[in-house]
Amino acid sequence: MAGGGIAVQSAGGRNYEGGLTGFVIITCLVAAMGGLLFGYDLGISGGVTSMEQFLKKFFPSVYKKQHNDSDKENAYCKFDSQLLTLFTSSLYLAALIACFFASVVTRVYGRKASMSFGGFAFLVGAIINGVASNIIMLIVGRLLLGVGVGFANQSVPVFLSEMAPAKVRGALNIGFQMAITIGILIANLVNFGTAKISGGWGWRVSLALAAVPAVMMTVGSFLLPDTPNSILERGHTLKARNMLAKIRGTDNVDREFQDLHEATEAAKRVEHPWRNILQQKYRPQLVCCVLIPFFQQLTGINVIMFYAPVLFKTIGFGDDASLMSAVISGGVNVVATAVSIYCVDKFGRRFLFLQGGMQMFISQILVGVMIALKLGLNGTAKLSKADANVILFLICLYVAAFAWSWGPLGWLVPSEICPLEIRSAAQAINVSVNMLFTFIIAQVFLTVLCHMKFGLFFFFAGFVVIMTIFVFLFVPETKNVPIEEMGTVWKNHWFWRKYCQDY
Numbered sequence: 387m388a389g390g391g392i393a394v395q396s397a398g399g400r401n402y403e404g405g406l407t408g409f410v411i412i413t414c415l416v417a418a419m420g421g422l423l424f425g426y427d428l429g430i431s432g433g434v435t436s437m438e439q440f441l442k443k444f445f446p447s448v449y450k451k452q453h454n455d456s457d458k459e460n461a462y463c464k465f466d467s468q469l470l471t472l473f474t475s476s477l478y479l480a481a482l483i484a485c486f487f488a489s490v491v492t493r494v495y496g497r498k499a500s501m502s503f504g505g506f507a508f509l510v511g512a513i514i515n516g517v518a519s520n521i522i523m524l525i526v527g528r529l530l531l532g533v534g535v536g537f538a539n540q541s542v543p544v545f546l547s548e549m550a551p552a553k554v555r556g557a558l559n560i561g562f563q564m565a566i567t568i569g570i571l572i573a574n575l576v577n578f579g580t581a582k583i584s585g586g587w588g589w590r591v592s593l594a595l596a597a598v599p600a601v602m603m604t605v606g607s608f609l610l611p612d613t614p615n616s617i618l619e620r621g622h623t624l625k626a627r628n629m630l631a632k633i634r635g636t637d638n639v640d641r642e643f644q645d646l647h648e649a650t651e652a653a654k655r656v657e658h659p660w661r662n663i664l665q666q667k668y669r670p671q672l673v674c675c676v677l678i679p680f681f682q683q684l685t686g687i688n689v690i691m692f693y694a695p696v697l698f699k700t701i702g703f704g705d706d707a708s709l710m711s712a713v714i715s716g717g718v719n720v721v722a723t724a725v726s727i728y729c730v731d732k733f734g735r736r737f738l739f740l741q742g743g744m745q746m747f748i749s750q751i752l753v754g755v756m757i758a759l760k761l762g763l764n765g766t767a768k769l770s771k772a773d774a775n776v777i778l779f780l781i782c783l784y785v786a787a788f789a790w791s792w793g794p795l796g797w798l799v800p801s802e803i804c805p806l807e808i809r810s811a812a813q814a815i816n817v818s819v820n821m822l823f824t825f826i827i828a829q830v831f832l833t834v835l836c837h838m839k840f841g842l843f844f845f846f847a848g849f850v851v852i853m854t855i856f857v858f859l860f861v862p863e864t865k866n867v868p869i870e871e872m873g874t875v876w877k878n879h880w881f882w883r884k885y886c887q888d889y
């Protein structure tokens with residue numbers, strides 16, 4: 387399938403022979419399906435936790451609070467329950483721990499082995515959640531889902547970055563984020579449909595259908611090849627060269643293979659990647675692999691993604707309206723991610739980071755002001771249809787900005803900036819920081835909403851300002867730079883070059 391494709395010419399680095407082949411496109415599409423695991427879970431949990439029969443069975447105290455008609459009841463606090471948030475956040479705690487084991491598996495056994503294990507763990511977790519009869523089964527299922535997410539998020543972005551030619555690496559890598567957004571949209575549609583099932587068992591269907599993306603990833607991973615980087619890293623030189631020729635669609639890959647071979651030999655001399663990543667010359671990568679996922683979560687996006695129906699219900703939308711609003715924001719998420727795929731290798735990473743940051747800041751401030759003016763401190767006032775539509779529009783504006791900036795770039799940039807010798811360790815750090823703060827935000831959000839109310843949007847807007855300044859000053863442009871030559875980017879940066887003289 388190594389047919390003709392898009393010629394690869396790498397601005398900012400060497401020009402390699404070959405192009406974007408059909409084989410690469412198909413393998414990257416299959417690998418990106420790992421994003422469906424993460425996306426479906428992000429979307430499904432918020433919808434399920436807004437379903438009355440689910441709350442009545444597993445969280446009766448929240449169900450009673452929700453049906454308290456007293457005017458003194460603060461609407462912002464109706465879903466405030468640590469046990470309820472543990473249902474959502476436990477997955478990300480498991481993913482945090484799993485990604486460190488996934489780092490070893492990815493390095494020693496290859497990227498596809500890590501994807502296979504992740505898909506299988508997610509499948510078992512989905513089955514347990516679908517048949518859960520008590521809160522323990524529910525949490526155990528969520529923990530297994532977390533293991534799957536940890537392995538998938540560790541291996542898939544690295545796989546995509548290593549398979550893609552430099553010229554289109556951004557677009558292909560964002561396929562992972564596109565799969566996440568599609569998973570979120572599908573989950574929102576599923577929730578909207580299952581909420582209408584009579585008998586109150588629709589939540590079981592929502593949770594059990596997580597098995598579908600799990601099967602897709604597990605089966606797909608067995609059909610995928612491993613990357614030339616991974617094959618060479620495990621000592622199979624001829625096989626690695628043949629795979630590189632296949633994915634580039636040409637036998638003239640000597641220059642790229644030589645660079646890859648040199649990078650691999652350097653990586654083999656590194657006995658302790660976790661210790662090495664702390665060296666001064668890797669300081670730029672370490673800082674970015676910590677701060678980019680940290681800032682990604684402090685945009686507040688997961689407040690919208692996995693609590694969208696709960697949030698919409700809290701601010702005055704009805705049951706069906708809250709689920710439909712989540713579907714609408716999920717659709718905007720998919721479309722805006724498609725915009726990112728087109729723009730990321732055309733306009734660059736920095737442009738999308740900066741533009742998205744400004745748009746997120748403006749929309750979050752306006753949402754906070756609208757909720758403050760219309761709902762007040764107790765949130766007991768009723769929203770007019772016009773006010774509800776304005777808030778939904780502003781949230782969609784915010785979601786769109788995230789979806790073409792911090793959403794995909796939060797995974798793309800950390801996966802492409804690291805040399806092979808620290809790549810698995812760096813990706814583990816990236817995923818673990820992401821999962822740690824996803825867990826923290828998921829666990830405390832409903833309590834913080836109860837106490838900060840509309841001020842929560844101003845809180846996240848403040849962090850958006852900080853992260854936009856960070857990108858402007860410290861994140862260099864990486865579009866079109868071959869992944870094995872990324873060191874030149876840091877050497878030429880006004881701040882980081884003092885750390886990178888040993889490259």
